[in-house]
Amino acid sequence: MQQLPARGARRGPAPPARHHVPRPAPHDAGGGGAMPAHAIVLDALRPIGTAAGIRRGRLVFAEGEPAAHWYWLASGAVQVCGFAEDGKRHVAELVLPGDLFGLEACARRGAAAEAVRDAVVVAYPRARAEALVDADPRLARAFREIACGRLHRAQACLLRLGRAGALGRVASFLLEMGERCRRGADGAVDLPVTRDDIADYLGLTSETVSRALTELRRRGAIALPARRSIHLADPAALALAKEAGR
Amino acid sequence: MQQLPARGARRGPAPPARHHVPRPAPHDAGGGGAMPAHAIVLDALRPIGTAAGIRRGRLVFAEGEPAAHWYWLASGAVQVCGFAEDGKRHVAELVLPGDLFGLEACARRGAAAEAVRDAVVVAYPRARAEALVDADPRLARAFREIACGRLHRAQACLLRLGRAGALGRVASFLLEMGERCRRGADGAVDLPVTRDDIADYLGLTSETVSRALTELRRRGAIALPARRSIHLADPAALALAKEAGR
DNA sequence: CGTGCCTTTGAAGCCTATCAACGGTCGTGG
DNA sequence: CCACGACCGTTGATAGGCTTCAAAGGCACG
Numbered sequence: 001m002q003q004l005p006a007r008g009a010r011r012g013p014a015p016p017a018r019h020h021v022p023r024p025a026p027h028d029a030g031g032g033g034a035m036p037a038h039a040i041v042l043d044a045l046r047p048i049g050t051a052a053g054i055r056r057g058r059l060v061f062a063e064g065e066p067a068a069h070w071y072w073l074a075s076g077a078v079q080v081c082g083f084a085e086d087g088k089r090h091v092a093e094l095v096l097p098g099d100l101f102g103l104e105a106c107a108r109r110g111a112a113a114e115a116v117r118d119a120v121v122v123a124y125p126r127a128r129a130e131a132l133v134d135a136d137p138r139l140a141r142a143f144r145e146i147a148c149g150r151l152h153r154a155q156a157c158l159l160r161l162g163r164a165g166a167l168g169r170v171a172s173f174l175l176e177m178g179e180r181c182r183r184g185a186d187g188a189v190d191l192p193v194t195r196d197d198i199a200d201y202l203g204l205t206s207e208t209v210s211r212a213l214t215e216l217r218r219r220g221a222i223a224l225p226a227r228r229s230i231h232l233a234d235p236a237a238l239a240l241a242k243e244a245g246r
Numbered sequence: 247m248q249q250l251p252a253r254g255a256r257r258g259p260a261p262p263a264r265h266h267v268p269r270p271a272p273h274d275a276g277g278g279g280a281m282p283a284h285a286i287v288l289d290a291l292r293p294i295g296t297a298a299g300i301r302r303g304r305l306v307f308a309e310g311e312p313a314a315h316w317y318w319l320a321s322g323a324v325q326v327c328g329f330a331e332d333g334k335r336h337v338a339e340l341v342l343p344g345d346l347f348g349l350e351a352c353a354r355r356g357a358a359a360e361a362v363r364d365a366v367v368v369a370y371p372r373a374r375a376e377a378l379v380d381a382d383p384r385l386a387r388a389f390r391e392i393a394c395g396r397l398h399r400a401q402a403c404l405l406r407l408g409r410a411g412a413l414g415r416v417a418s419f420l421l422e423m424g425e426r427c428r429r430g431a432d433g434a435v436d437l438p439v440t441r442d443d444i445a446d447y448l449g450l451t452s453e454t455v456s457r458a459l460t461e462l463r464r465r466g467a468i469a470l471p472a473r474r475s476i477h478l479a480d481p482a483a484l485a486l487a488k489e490a491g492r
Numbered sequence: 493c494g495t496g497c498c499t500t501t502g503a504a505g506c507c508t509a510t511c512a513a514c515g516g517t518c519g520t521g522g
Numbered sequence: 523c524c525a526c527g528a529c530c531g532t533t534g535a536t537a538g539g540c541t542t543c544a545a546a547g548g549c550a551c552g
Contacts, residue, residue: 082405085489090408092401105394111401133390134383140390141380147393148351154400155338155357159328161407162336162449166540195499203408205541210500227498227549243331246509246539412508441531451509456532473517473530492507492541 037142037149041100042072044132044139049122054078060102060113060121067104069123073097076119077192081200082111091201093154096180096192100146116197161203165246169202170212171238174222178232188223188231216241283388283395287346288318290378290385295368300324306348306359306367313350315369319343322365323438327446328357337447339400342426342438346392362443407449411492415448416458417484420468424478434469434477462487 051074054060060071060078073095080093080101092111095101102113133140160172174189181189191198195206195213202209213230216222221237222230232238297320300306306317306324319341326339326347338357341347348359379386406418420435427435437444441452448455459476462468467483468476478484 080401084409084491086491088409088491090405092404092408103394103397105391105398110398111405130387134387137380137383137386140383140386141376144379144386144390144393145351147390147397148349151349151393151397151400152351152356154397154404155326158338158400158403158407159336159357161404162338162446163330163334194497200408206499207501207542208540211540214500245330245332245334440529452531453510453533454508457508460532 037145038098038100040139040142041146044136045070045072045124045129048128048132049124051120051122054115054119054121056115056118058115060115060119061109063109063112065109066107067102067109068126069102070100070126070129071102071113072100072122072124074120074122076115076117078113078119078121079116079193079197079201080111080113089200090203091197092157093150094193094201103147103150116193163245164242165244166202166204166208167212167215168242168244168246169204170198170209171216171221171241171244173198173202174216174230174232175235175238175242177230178235184229186225186231188225188229191228191230283391284344284346286385286388287392290382291316291318291370291375294374294378295370297366297368300361300365300367302361302364304361306361306365307355309355309358311355313348313353313355314372315348316346316372316375317348317359318346318368318370320366320368322361322363324359324365324367325362325439325443325447326357326359335446336449337443339396339403340439340447349393349396362439409491410488411490412448412450412454413458413461414488414490414492415450416444416455417462417467417487417490419444419448420462420476420478421481421484421488423476424481430475432471432477434471434475437474437476 049072054076056076061067061069063082075097077097078095078101079091080095081089081091083089093101095113102109104110133143160169164172177189177191181192184190193201195209198204199206199209204212213222213224216238217224219234219237219241221232221234221241223233225231295318300322302322307313307315309328321343323343324341324347325337326341327335327337329335339347341359348355350356379389406415410418423435423437427438430436439447441455444450445452445455450458459468459470462484463470465480465483465487467478467480467487469479471477
């Protein structure tokens with residue numbers, strides 16, 4: 001159990017990381033099968049995991065860095081993202097609690113991973129993790145399932161970015177979050193990200209995201225009870241808005 | 247060796263498919279390692295593969311269809327794509343000769359695969375292929391490498407779609423094709439796709455793609471010796487144009 | 493209680509989609 | 523071999539959507 005090399009940063013200063021071993025997976029990315037692939041992999045990897053706290057704005061790993069670990073997000077939120085030369089950011093993947101991330105095949109990271117909320121991650125040394133996976137076909141299959149599922153999600157994002165306008169992207173995003181996020185007591189979705197983060201994820205600006213949310217609220221599709229809380233009042237209306245081209 | 251269920255279609259009628267067993271991989275998606283992952287997987291899968299010809303415009307598989315096979319593209323070109331309700335298409339992945347595709351984790355296809363040129367594909371029954379992979383850790387690792395590499399490419403596409411404008415997307419696309427395509431005798435890249443296909447891949451229209459190409463030619467970054475041939479005269483200029491935001 | 497950051501709203505401008513037309517090329521059939 | 527037709531590519535004009543620039547209110551945190 002040792003401190004991770006949590007390098008880089010953009011926002012505020014960085015207090016020392018917390019250390020504690022998180023409990024097993026809070027949810028299983030619905031695989032339908034008998035035992036979810038996520039649970040199989042996490043069970044097997046737990047013995048070699050080390051936990052660390054990452055403050056908001058800090059990087060779990062940077063682009064170009066050696067890919068020495070696989071990661072599991074215990075709490076908080078992480079974005080896998082790239083940076084343009086002018087400092088602009090684009091988010092390739094939104095990582096929520098319970099998700100694995102940083103599963104690179106190459107020697108070096110193709111993108112950075114930034115904590116967008118204070119997060120607790122568990123790191124698994126890649127060499128040891130791969131050895132474990134190699135030794136157990138059942139585990140290998142579960143991992144394969146996760147990797148292909150991740151590819152599927154990325155392609156869904158591509159389809160969304162390619163053909164949908166601002167309203168459609170935001171509506172689609174909300175529906176995705178409705179499925180992936182744990183709902184609050186009143187059924188509202190607690191967004192783990194700011195408007196800026198959403199914008200970078202959808203290839204928009206925060207102003208446009210705000211306008212789209214306002215429009216959806218005007219239509220009665222959603223309600224915004226609190227800053228980070230969104231109530232999906234009319235999923236059908238959202239699904240309809242999703243189809244709106246640009 | 248039997249006929250594949252090549253359903254669906256858009257363009258012209260469909261003559262009978264050709265049947266022949268293609269030779270081993272014409273190229274190895276540069277893994278750097280001793281033996282490329284592609285070669286390992288293809289060697290192992292060859293015994294259970296059946297070849298089939300797919301005419302341009304026909305589907306290799308349709309969205310929602312059971313994912314019963316893995317595929318390898320021997321020749322031609324294939325696009326993994328989704329269709330909107332209004333008939334608009336967006337391409338999630340461009341498959342070139344030598345690539346594996348259709349590696350779904352779910353029971354059903356999340357997107358369709360359309361031949362954009364007359365193609366020859368080799369199909370591997372998924373159950374038998376997975377059994378083979380399960381039985382050989384070395385094979386499993388190679389397959390994992392391919393899957394993660396594919397995810398990496400998809401995320402690169404996401405970054406491109408998210409932050410680049412038309413000129414940047416086209417420049418980026420040309421550089422990608424320059425790396426993935428086999429060059430002609432004069433060093434020109436032979437594009438396997440039409441302007442329309444490029445547009446659907448980049449989330450643009452064919453007119454905008456055409457304008458971007460004209461602009462790049464005006465800048466001296468490229469030359470267009472023939473309809474489907476593009477000479478990358480100044481890769482540095484292309485890399486520069488790639489960074490152009492919208 | 494003060495200070496940032498986040499969010500929302502407004503106005504102007506650029507970029508891209510859309511509609512339209514034309515020339516060129518390829519494939520087909522006479 | 524030639525002629526025709528369909529498709530592909532290019533270029534222009536217009537409209538619409540999104541980004542950008544700007545400013546103000548609100549909530550959270552110190």
